[in-house]
Amino acid sequence: MNRxxxxxFLHLAQSLNFSETxxxxxxxxxxxxxxxxxxxxDLHGPLLRREGRLTHLTPLGRAMVERxxxxxxxxxxxxxxxxxxxxxxxxxxxxxxMCTVSPRRMxxxxxxxxxxxxxxxxxLDDTPTDMILEALLSGHCDLxxxxxxxxxxxxxxxxELYRESMVVLSHPEHRFAQRDSVALPELEREPYxxxxxxxxxxxxxxxxxxxxxxxxxxxxxxxxxxVYDGVAANIGxxxxxxxxxxxxxHGWSELAPDPYWRTVSxxxxxxxxxxxxxxxxxxxxxxxxxxxxxx
Numbered sequence: 025m026n027r028x029x030x031x032x033f034l035h036l037a038q039s040l041n042f043s044e045t046x047x048x049x050x051x052x053x054x055x056x057x058x059x060x061x062x063x064x065x066d067l068h069g070p071l072l073r074r075e076g077r078l079t080h081l082t083p084l085g086r087a088m089v090e091r092x093x094x095x096x097x098x099x100x101x102x103x104x105x106x107x108x109x110x111x112x113x114x115x116x117x118x119x120x121x122m123c124t125v126s127p128r129r130m131x132x133x134x135x136x137x138x139x140x141x142x143x144x145x146x147x148l149d150d151t152p153t154d155m156i157l158e159a160l161l162s163g164h165c166d167l168x169x170x171x172x173x174x175x176x177x178x179x180x181x182x183x184e185l186y187r188e189s190m191v192v193l194s195h196p197e198h199r200f201a202q203r204d205s206v207a208l209p210e211l212e213r214e215p216y217x218x219x220x221x222x223x224x225x226x227x228x229x230x231x232x233x234x235x236x237x238x239x240x241x242x243x244x245x246x247x248x249x250x251v252y253d254g255v256a257a258n259i260g261x262x263x264x265x266x267x268x269x270x271x272x273x274h275g276w277s278e279l280a281p282d283p284y285w286r287t288v289s290x291x292x293x294x295x296x297x298x299x300x301x302x303x304x305x306x307x308x309x310x311x312x313x314x315x316x317x318x319x
Contacts, residue, residue, distance in 0.1 A: 026059075027096070027099055029063040032049060033060060033088070034093060036072065037085065037089045042056055060072065067084065070084065071084055071088060115143060115299075116145045116147055116301075117167065117299075118149065119148050119166065120151040120159045120167070120169070122168070122169060122171055124153060124223065125170070126268040128316060129314055129316055133309065133312045141308070149165060153170075156172065160291060166292070166299065166302050168290070168291045169289070171265070171287065178294065181291065182291045183310055185289055185290055186315075187286070188267055188285065189265075189266045189278065189284065190286060191264060192263055192276065193252070193255045194275045195258040195261075198261065205278040207280045207281065208237060211232070213239075213240050214261055215261070216262065218244040218245075221248060223286070242259050242260040243260060252264070252274070256273040263279070263284075290305075
């Protein structure tokens with residue numbers, strides 16, 4: 025369908041006045057009528073009904089206002105994006121970030137990258153754990169930041185960014201908050217908030233089952249922010265990545281006797297690292313100092 029005809033129709037659907045729409049686009053009324061007729065042919069039905077000086081939308085016309093508005097808006101955004109990325113010499117890199125990865129270390133990295141390479145535009149997508157591998161391999165993203173243990177060396181190339189401990193998160197006044205470490209069996213009957221998005225959830229649950237530890241699940245959520253807010257509201261405790269802890273709202277303790285760690289990596293699908301911008305981001309990730317000051 026011709027975009028100009030769509031614009032004519034959308035204006036006409038608002039004004040319901042051929043003369044007004046023709047003046048707005050600086051065309052003759054016969055030209056406008058011809059354009060609307062061609063659009064009706066494309067859509068196989070009448071969009072407007074003229075009764076003397078009155079103009080009404082037909083049922084098809086009313087339905088097409090919403091649909092063609094979406095087409096027009098999508099086309100406008102596509103043109104703006106194309107102009108920004110091509111005419112300005114900018115390159116966009118789409119990064120799927122596993123929803124459990126905190127921005128605490130990612131934002132300083134991206135700030136450094138932006139200063140060094142202002143022509144690279146980063147598009148970040150908060151992606152569920154069980155969908156991030158598919159997003160990467162299907163081409164929906166160029167890179168992925170993930171903590172799940174994907175041992176797929178044939179289809180993925182990974183750059184290790186940092187290691188992060190898993191800790192017991194609690195309310196600042198909870199008894200756990202006063203201790204340096206907590207053993208998993210001590211979670212027995214403790215009100216617990218179950219992080220459904222946790223990539224190590226099955227591992228923790230299996231360890232608890234092996235030790236005959238029964239959890240008192242107070243709440244379950246795939247939303248990380250709901251989990252952290254739930255702990256801050258003293259609904260229960262949870263096992264979370266250390267970087268997500270806000271010490272002004274939470275208490276935390278290491279897991280004992282053996283701490284649990286996860287490795288956060290940046291991954292690219294094999295064969296996709298031939299893009300200059302993707303290579304630049306990967307190189308910056310390798311050279312970045314990922315250490316943070318604990319607090």
